[in-house]
Structure formats: C-alpha cells, structure tokens
Amino acid sequence: MLPYVIATLGSAGATCKASTCNNSTKDYCYSARIRSTVLQGLPFGGVPTVLALDFMCFLALLFVFSILRKVAWDYGRLALVTDADSVASALHSDNHDRYERLTSVSSSVDFDQRDNGFCSWLTAIFRIKDDEIRDKCGGDAVHYLSFQRHIIGLLVAVGVLSVGIVLPVNFSGDLLENNAYSFGRTTIANLNSGNNLLWLHTSFAFLYLLLTVYSMRRHTSKMRYKEDDLVKRTLFINGISKYAEPEKIKKHFEEAYANCTVLEARPCYDVARLMFLDAERKKAERGRIYFTNLQSKENTPSMINPKPCGHLCCCVIRGCEEVEAIEYYTKLEEKLKDDYKREKEKVNEKPLGMAFVTFHNETITAIILKDFNACKCQGCACRGEPRASSCSESLHVSNWTVSYAPDPQNVYWEHLSIRGFIWWIRCLVINVVLFILLFFLTTPAIIITTMDKFNVTKPVEYLNNPIITQFFPTLLLWCFSALLPTIVYYSAFFEAHWTRSGENRTTMHKCYTFLIFMVLLLPSLGLSSLDVFFRWLFDKKFLAEAAVRFECVFLPDNGAFFVNYVIASAFIGNAMDLLRIPGLLMYMIRLCLARSAAERRNVKRHQAYEFQFGAAYAWMMCVFTVVMTYSITCPIIVPFGLMYMLLKHLVDRYNLYYAYLPAKLDKKIHSGAVNQVVAAPILCLFWLLFFSTVRTGFLAPTSMFTFVVLVITIVICLCHVCFGHFKYLSAHNYKIDHTEVDAIESRQNGRPATNLPAPKSAKYIAQVLQDSSPEGEATESEEQGSQDEELINADGMNDTDFQSCEDSLIENEIHQ
Numbered sequence: 005m006l007p008y009v010i011a012t013l014g015s016a017g018a019t020c021k022a023s024t025c026n027n028s029t030k031d032y033c034y035s036a037r038i039r040s041t042v043l044q045g046l047p048f049g050g051v052p053t054v055l056a057l058d059f060m061c062f063l064a065l066l067f068v069f070s071i072l073r074k075v076a077w078d079y080g081r082l083a084l085v086t087d088a089d090s091v092a093s094a095l096h097s098d099n100h101d102r103y104e105r106l107t108s109v110s111s112s113v114d115f116d117q118r119d120n121g122f123c124s125w126l127t128a129i130f131r132i133k134d135d136e137i138r139d140k141c142g143g144d145a146v147h148y149l150s151f152q153r154h155i156i157g158l159l160v161a162v163g164v165l166s167v168g169i170v171l172p173v174n175f176s177g178d179l180l181e182n183n184a185y186s187f188g189r190t191t192i193a194n195l196n197s198g199n200n201l202l203w204l205h206t207s208f209a210f211l212y213l214l215l216t217v218y219s220m221r222r223h224t225s226k227m228r229y230k231e232d233d234l235v236k237r238t239l240f241i242n243g244i245s246k247y248a249e250p251e252k253i254k255k256h257f258e259e260a261y262a263n264c265t266v267l268e269a270r271p272c273y274d275v276a277r278l279m280f281l282d283a284e285r286k287k288a289e290r291g292r293i294y295f296t297n298l299q300s301k302e303n304t305p306s307m308i309n310p311k312p313c314g315h316l317c318c319c320v321i322r323g324c325e326e327v328e329a330i331e332y333y334t335k336l337e338e339k340l341k342d343d344y345k346r347e348k349e350k351v352n353e354k355p356l357g358m359a360f361v362t363f364h365n366e367t368i369t370a371i372i373l374k375d376f377n378a379c380k381c382q383g384c385a386c387r388g389e390p391r392a393s394s395c396s397e398s399l400h401v402s403n404w405t406v407s408y409a410p411d412p413q414n415v416y417w418e419h420l421s422i423r424g425f426i427w428w429i430r431c432l433v434i435n436v437v438l439f440i441l442l443f444f445l446t447t448p449a450i451i452i453t454t455m456d457k458f459n460v461t462k463p464v465e466y467l468n469n470p471i472i473t474q475f476f477p478t479l480l481l482w483c484f485s486a487l488l489p490t491i492v493y494y495s496a497f498f499e500a501h502w503t504r505s506g507e508n509r510t511t512m513h514k515c516y517t518f519l520i521f522m523v524l525l526l527p528s529l530g531l532s533s534l535d536v537f538f539r540w541l542f543d544k545k546f547l548a549e550a551a552v553r554f555e556c557v558f559l560p561d562n563g564a565f566f567v568n569y570v571i572a573s574a575f576i577g578n579a580m581d582l583l584r585i586p587g588l589l590m591y592m593i594r595l596c597l598a599r600s601a602a603e604r605r606n607v608k609r610h611q612a613y614e615f616q617f618g619a620a621y622a623w624m625m626c627v628f629t630v631v632m633t634y635s636i637t638c639p640i641i642v643p644f645g646l647m648y649m650l651l652k653h654l655v656d657r658y659n660l661y662y663a664y665l666p667a668k669l670d671k672k673i674h675s676g677a678v679n680q681v682v683a684a685p686i687l688c689l690f691w692l693l694f695f696s697t698v699r700t701g702f703l704a705p706t707s708m709f710t711f712v713v714l715v716i717t718i719v720i721c722l723c724h725v726c727f728g729h730f731k732y733l734s735a736h737n738y739k740i741d742h743t744e745v746d747a748i749e750s751r752q753n754g755r756p757a758t759n760l761p762a763p764k765s766a767k768y769i770a771q772v773l774q775d776s777s778p779e780g781e782a783t784e785s786e787e788q789g790s791q792d793e794e795l796i797n798a799d800g801m802n803d804t805d806f807q808s809c810e811d812s813l814i815e816n817e818i819h820q
Contacts, residue, residue, distance in 0.1 A: 049187035049564020051571070051640075058575035065579035072588070073125065129658050137657070141615075142666040147227055147674050148617060149660070152653045154223040155628060155681070159646040161215055162632070165208060166639035173201050174639065187564045192637045197699040205636050206710050209692050212635065213685035213717060220678045227674070237267075237369050238362045238409040238768060242423075244271075245400045246355045252395050253359060259393035261372060265364040270768045274354035274421040278347045282772045285340040287606055292333035294602035299330065308332065308600040329600060351773070356420055360409050360768035369408075376406035409768065410503045413668035417770035419500040431499050438495045442518065489515045489522075490586075493619050504614070505669045509676055511618030516680055519626035523569065524633060524687070563638025566630055570641060573627050574648035578655045584663065587611070615664035621677045624652060625684070632684035633691055682721060689714045 138146045177194035188194060195202060244253070250269040257266050295306050307326040363369045376390050390401055422430065492515045501507040591611050598604040631645030693714055696707040767774060 049567065051187065051564055051567050054568045054571050058571050062575035062579050065576075065583060069579070069583050070125070072583070125658065125662075129654050132657060132661055137661060140666070141660045141664075142668060143230060144617060144667055144669045144674070145615065145660045148620070149653065149657060150226065151223055151674065151677060152624070152649065152656065154219045155624075156646065156649045156653060158215060158219040159628075159631070159642060159649055162212055162635055163642040163646050165211070166635050166642045170205065170208060170636055170639045173204055176201070187640075190638065190640050191563050192695060202696065202706050206692055206696070206706050206713075209636055209685065209688050209710070210713050212632065212688060213682075216632075216682060216685045220681055224675075224678060232411060233366075234362065235409060235411050236366045237364070238360055239369060239373060240407050240409040241359050241361060242357065242405040243400060243403040244357050244359055245398060246357045248355075248359075248399050250359075252399060253361060256393045256395040256399055256401065257361065257363075257372065259395070260391040261368060264368050264372075266361060267364055268360075268362040268768070270360045270362075272356045272358040272360070272417075272420050273351045273770075273773070274356060275351060275770045275772055276418040276421050278344070278351055279418050279770065279772045281340060281344045281347055285337060285344050287603070288333050288337040288340055290606055291600060291602040292330060292337055294605065295329040295333065295600075305330065306600075310599050312597045312599065329602075333602075354421075356423065358420065358423075362768070373406055373408065376404060410505065410670060411668050412768050414503045414505055414670065415768075416500070416502055416504065416507075417772075419502050422500045423502075427500065434495050434498055438492065441491070489519055489619070489623065492518050493616070496618070503670075504667060505673055508616065508618030508669060508673050511616065512621045512673065512676060512680070515619055515622035516625055519622060520629060520683075523626055524566075524630050527565065563634055563641065566634055567638065567641045567644060570627060570631060570644045570648055574644060574651055577623075578648070578651040581652075582655050582658065584659075587613075612663065612665050614667040615660055617667065617669060617673055620656065621673070621680075624649075625677065625680050628681070629684040629687060633687040636688060637691055637695065686714070686717055686721070689717065 134146055134149070137149065171190060174190055174192055174194050177189075177196065177199065192202075192205060241253075248271070250271060253269040253271075254266040257264050299305055306329040308329045309326050310332055363372070372390075390404070392401070396402075493511050496507055496511040496514060499507075499510065501510065591607070594607045594611070595604050598607050627645065627648055631641055631648075634641045635645075689710060693707065693710045696704060696710055700707060702708075702711075
C-alpha cells in the first residue's frame with residue numbers, strides 16, 4: 005500500500021510546479037488553523053517575536069518561582085522535608101539509603117550553605133554531582149539524566165551539520181522570494197527539484213540515523229544497571245489456589261525440581277483498605293502527638309475546627325464549633341486503630357491467588373521459569389507442561405503464570421486486588437473513553453477552532469497587533485499541548501497497574517504516540533483531528549488529495565510553526581515544569597482542607613511524589629522527534645531544540661533532587677525510551693521521501709534511494725523489537741551487574757559485607773503487613789513526637805535551618 009500511495013503522490017506531484025502548488029495549497033493547509041495567525045506572513049515566520057516574548061516570560065516565571073521557593077511553605081524543596089514518619093521507620097531498618105533524602109534535619113545541614121539565598125538554587129543545580137543524585141534519587145534518575153546528556157550531544161552534532169552545511173545549501177536555492185526576512189529561504193522548499201544538492205539532504209538523513217543509534221549505544225554501554233540478587237532469585241506466580249499454604253508451595257518446588265531450596269513463599273493478600281486505614285491512623289497519631297507536645301510547652305489546650313477548611317472560618321456557626329485538639333485526635337486515633345485491627349485480622353481471609361517465591365540461587369530460578377514458559381506441542385495443542393509433584397493438583401499448577409518478580413519497591417501492593425477480568429474491563433472502558441475523547445479533540449488546533457466559534461479569541465484579533473496575535477495562538481497551542489497529554493497520563497494511572505514500571509511504560513508509549521499525532525503529524529498535514537485524518541485516509545478522493553496534503557509539510561512557513569512551538573516548549577514549558585503549577589494548586593487545596601496546624605504539617609510532608617519518568621520521557625522525546633524530523637527540511641529548528649534539551653536537563657536535575665521522591669523502576673522503561681528515540685530519524689527519512697516524491701516523482705533516484713534506506717531501517721527495527729534479531733545493530737548495549745544489594749551498600753559505606761537479614765523494604769510483603777501492631781509502635785511514636793517537639797521548640801534551631809516559613813506560620817496562628 006505504501007509504495008502505491010507514494011508512486012501516486014509522485015505522479016501527481018511531478019506534474020505540479022513548486023510555486024503553483026504552494027499557492028494553491030496554502031489556504032487548504034492553513035484551514036486546520038482557522039483564525040490563527042501563527043503561519044501567516046510575519047517577518048521570518050514570527051520566530052524573533054516569539055523568541056523575545058517567550059524569553060521574557062521565562063525570566064518572569066523564574067522570578068516567581070524564586071519567590072514561591074522562599075515563602076510558599078517549602079514548595080521548592082518538598083522532597084527534603086517530606087514524611088518524617090518514613091525517616092523514623094528507616095532508622096529501625098538496615099536500609100538507610102532509601103530514606104536518606106527524606107530527613108529535613110539532615111538535609112538542612114547539607115544544603116545550609118548551598119541553598120540559602122534568593123537565587124542560590126540556580127548555582128546549586130550545577131554543583132549537584134551524579135553521585136549525589138544516585139545516593140539521593142536512585143539509579144533510575146542517573147540513567148534518565150545520562151539519556152538527556154547523550155541526546156544533547158547528538159543535537160550538538162546534528163546542529164553543526166544542519167546549520168553549518170544544510171542551511172547554506174538551502175540558502176543557495178532561488179525558488180522562493182529573495183528577501184532577507186523570508187523564512188522560506190532557510191528551508192528545503194527553496195531548492196529546485198532537479199538540484200543535485202538534494203542528494204546531500206538524503207545522505208545527511210541517513211547519517212543522522214547512524215548518529216542516533218551510535219549515541220544511544222554509547223548511552224546504554226555506560227549504564228551499569230544493578231539488579232538486586234533477591235529479584236533474580238524470586239518468581240511471581242499468579243493463578244495459585246487462593247487458600248494454598250506457603251509450606252505446600254515450598255513442598256511442590258522441592259519435590260518437582262532436584263536440588264531446589266525454597267527460602268520463602270509469600271502469598272499476596274488484598275491490603276488496599278488496610279493501607280488506607282494505616283495511613284489515616286498515622287495521621288491522627290501524628291496530630292495527637294503534635295498537640296500533646298504543644299500543650300506541654302504552652303500549658304494551654306489547643307482548639308480546632310474539625311471540619312474541612314475549618315481554620316479558614318472567621319466566625320463560629322452551628323455545626324462548626326471548635327473542639328479540644330488532643331481529645332479529638334485521641335478519639336479519631338482510637339476509632340481508626342480499632343478499624344485497623346479488625347481489617348488486619350480479616351486480611352488472611354482475602355488471598356489473591358498470587359505469591360512471591362524466593363529460591364536459593366539464580367540457576368534454579370531460571371530453570372523453573374523456562375519450564376513454565378516453554379511451549380511444548382503435542383498434536384494440535386501447544387502448552388507448557390511444568391513438572392508435577394504430589395501437590396500439583398491442589399495448587400492448580402497447570403493454571404500458573406510465572407514470571408520474574410519486580411523489585412519490592414516497584415510493586416503497587418494496593419493494586420494487586422484489581423486483577424483478571426475486572427482489570428481488563430476497567431482498562432478497556434478507560435481506553436475506549438479516552439479514544440472517543442481524543443478522536444475528536446486530537447490537536448490543540450481543533451480546540452482553538454472550537455473556541456473561535458464562540459468568539460473567544462476574536463478580541464485578540466481586533467487588537468491587530470502582530471506581537472500579540474503571534475504570541476497568543478502559540479501560547480494556547482502549548483497550553484493545550486500540556487493539557488491533553490495529562491488526560492492520557494491519568495488514564496494510565498487509573499488503569500491500576502501492578503508495578504510502577506508498568507505504569508510508567510504505558511504512560512510513555514501512550515503519551516508519546518498521542519503527542520506525535522497531536523504535535524507533529526496532523527498539523528504537518530494540515531489536519532485537525534484523528535476524525536479528519538481517518539476520513540481523509542479512507543475517502544475515495546484520498547489519492548487525489550494526497551499530493552496536496554503532503555505539500556502542506558513543505559510550505560515555506562510550516563517549519564516556522566514548529567520552530568515557534570519548540571521555542572515555547574523550551575522557555576514556557578521548562579519554566580512551568582519548574583513551577584509545577586498543578587502540584588502547587590493541589591498543595592494549596594490540601595493546605596486549605598487541612599483541619600489543624602498538625603495536618604498542614606502532615607500535608608507538607610506528604611506533598612512530594614515520585615518522579616514520573618514515563619510522562620517525562622514522552623514529552624521530551626516528542627520535542628526531540630519534532631526537531632529531528634525537521635532538522636533537514638528546516639535546519640534552523642535544531643539550535644532551538646538544543647536549547648530546549650539544555651534547559652530541560654537543568655530543570656530535571658533540580659526537580660529530581662529537590663522536588664520528587666526516588667522511584668525504583670526496572671530497565672524496561674529506559675530501554676523503551678531508547679527504542680522510541682530511533683523513531684525520530686526514521687520520521688526524518690519519511691519527510692524527505694515525501695518531499696522527493698512530491699517534487700520529483702517516486703522513480704527519481706533520490707526518492708528510490710530514500711525509500712530503500714527507509715524500508716531497510718524499518719525492517720531491521722521491527723525484527724529487533726519483535727523478534728530480537730540484529731542485536732549488534734541495535735541501540736542497546738546494557739551491562740547488567742548481578743550483585744547483591746546488601747554487599748554493595750556495605751562496601752559503599754565502608755563496612756565489610758555481612759550476612760544481615762533482608763531489610764523491611766527488601767521483603768516481598770506489603771509494608772503495612774511488616775509493621776508491628778499499633779501498640780507496638782510506641783517507640784516510633786515517641787521518636788516522631790520528639791521530632792515534632794524539636795520543631796515546636798524554636799530555641800534549639802532557627803528558621804534558616806529549614807528555610808521554611810511554615811513552622812513560624814503555624815506558631816503564629818496558634819498564639820493568636
């Protein structure tokens with residue numbers, strides 16, 4: 005189908021002179037951007053105007069962030085003052101590194117000199133070392149930042165070639181108007197169809213593909229992905245008989261497999277409600293301890309309004325009377341403690357038919373995994389035949405699904421109860437609703453068009469100011485470009501994946517695919533939604549209109565549209581990532597809904613979230629793909645793409661260290677990102693193929709050469725991704741260290757490796773089931789209370805130790 009369409013394109017395009025085609029298709033292509041002046045006739049495509057305006061907005065947003073960081077309740081450094089309860093639990097376990105960054109006290113010592121000025125955070129970004137990021141944020145953050153650095157290096161090489169060679173070649177043409185302010189002179193559309201210099205563009209597109217693969221191989225070769233020895237020795241089994249006993253599971257494996265020793269078999273239980281009650285109980289406990297310590301200091305009882313937003317009420321009305329704080333939190337804690345006990349007693353009655361089984365070495369684990377997943381054919385039936393034991397029938401071994409277990413910190417324990425048919429129905433409904441929504445509202449252009457029907461943007465046009473009319477549509481484009489992927493992201497969140505890695509991978513693939521359609525493909529073709537795209541694709545006039553549609557890609561000012569978009573993403577997008585406006589709004593709402601000073605302190609300690617690698621990869625690769633796709637047809641875009649990546653790298657370094665909690669993922673998220681990067685130079689080849697076909701015909705030498713290279717590249721990529729072939733030609737070159745985490749941590753901390761028991765966080769059991777009973781948590785509560793008491797007693801440390809106004813605000817409120 006593709007060769008036939010391209011051949012038809014060539015025959016239609018070859019009969020049309022470039023200037024004539026441009027004039028006839030301009031209005032047709034701009035129809036997707038009704039009343040938008042983004043592409044219409046400003047000097048040099050409006051790039052200088054957008055650059056100046058976006059840069060000024062960038063400086064203003066940085067100033068706003070610096071103010072928020074100083075006064076808005078530690079908003080700029082949430083990850084350093086979060087959940088002291090996690091710190092207390094870490095102090096009683098052997099795994100200190102996981103929660104090392106979460107202590108506000110220890111972190112304040114490290115950052116007192118680095119982080120105590122109005123704009124000192126700017127220089128702190130450059131002084132943070134990768135070793136510090138690895139210790140504080142985890143190995144996944146280091147891999148992510150390394151990926152960005154290699155993309156930056158790739159864009160430097162591409163920028164030198166595109167700006168230094170391709171751009172002068174485009175300037176040498178004389179097809180478009182000879183005007184210094186004409187953006188079209190910088191594009192490939194300025195060259196005649198018979199110009200032999202077009203071979204240079206095709207050769208450079210292939211060179212960019214090789215540079216991309218080389219850059220990604222260099223990135224992956226430097227990665228030492230450490231896999232926990234416990235993970236390599238543990239299998240996750242689904243489909244077990246619900247009430248199977250751990251001893252029976254051990255007996256099955258030890259009978260069925262010679263020299264097999266099962267160290268542990270952990271059945272999974274429905275702990276979603278138990279985890280909720282545990283979190284609420286701890287909040288009430290912290291509130292009671294806080295006000296108890298405050299009363300011992302002030303010798304006066306504290307009164308609170310227990311209704312949401314009660315502290316904002318300036319008058320006492322019926323139903324919103326104040327109550328004594330300690331009494332309220334004591335009663336609430338006792339109620340939640342009773343509910344927690346009852347739920348914990350019922351947990352063993354809620355098995356899920358899943359288990360984590362840990363063996364004594366990796367060899368037997370691999371043998372068992374292969375035995376369950378190998379396909380053995382007997383006649384017409386192909387199925388796995390695992391070895392049997394005396395317990396096989398009672399355990400329903402034939403129904404088991406066996407895979408390597410994820411890291412314990414990678415598991416969403418509360419989501420394990422959503423499984424089987426229910427999970428698939430939930431996933432199907434969410435994605436059907438998402439598809440219907442995005443089918444008609446695929447691009448920001450159609451949303452802006454809908455707004456125009458209600459005259460929302462008409463007052464801007466009445467101003468007749470080219471600065472405003474150029475800037476406003478671009479800003480709207482970026483805003484809707486940020487909003488629509490958020491919907492895609494939350495769809496993956498509500499799918500309730502069992503692991504953080506699975507959620508991030510789904511988010512990355514879905515968001516990237518959607519963004520490419522929304523930002524690149526449909527606007528390039530002058531289409532506004534998938535609805536229009538499919539109607540055009542399957543219409544009887546598809547072949548007749550194909551040449552006109554693909555001519556839209558190579559209009560002189562079309563590249564300016566994407567240059568402006570990359571500039572907006574570089575300045576406005578990265579500044580908004582730094583501000584994290586949705587997080588700030590949620591932060592303010594949660595502070596308003598808090599019922600007391602203690603709950604507001606708890607909100608601050610629970611506001612930091614894990615970094616969403618999937619969404620970050622998708623957004624970053626979308627901009628990179630736009631830059632690479634137009635790097636030859638519109639080479640001026642590359643320097644702005646490099647500027648975007650540099651600012652993105654700095655912003656992400658700051659956010660990873662200061663604003664987000666560490667996340668434990670697997671290597672699949674990073675390898676998936678590497679696979680998607682290769683799509684960028686492939687799309688660049690597609691763009692050149694369409695240009696050559698439309699201008700010179702499919703049988704032209706440049707068209708045939710580009711087509712052959714493109715087909716070979718796609719075949720190699722498909723064979724590698726789907727069947728694992730051509731590994732030496734792939735962009736992957738991971739080196740995996742199979743080491744035991746305890747030994748590594750012992751050597752890094754200067755201690756000899758010892759046979760210590762696995763820490764709590766390294767066990768395949770939900771944390772809520774590892775915790776002792778509520779009565780047995782007195783020590784933890786006392787330590788938490790002592791921390792709150794230290795914060796209340798300001799004699800021992802001043803406000804600069806925390807660089808926060810929250811404590812003083814709370815004290816002032818209590819004294820009033």
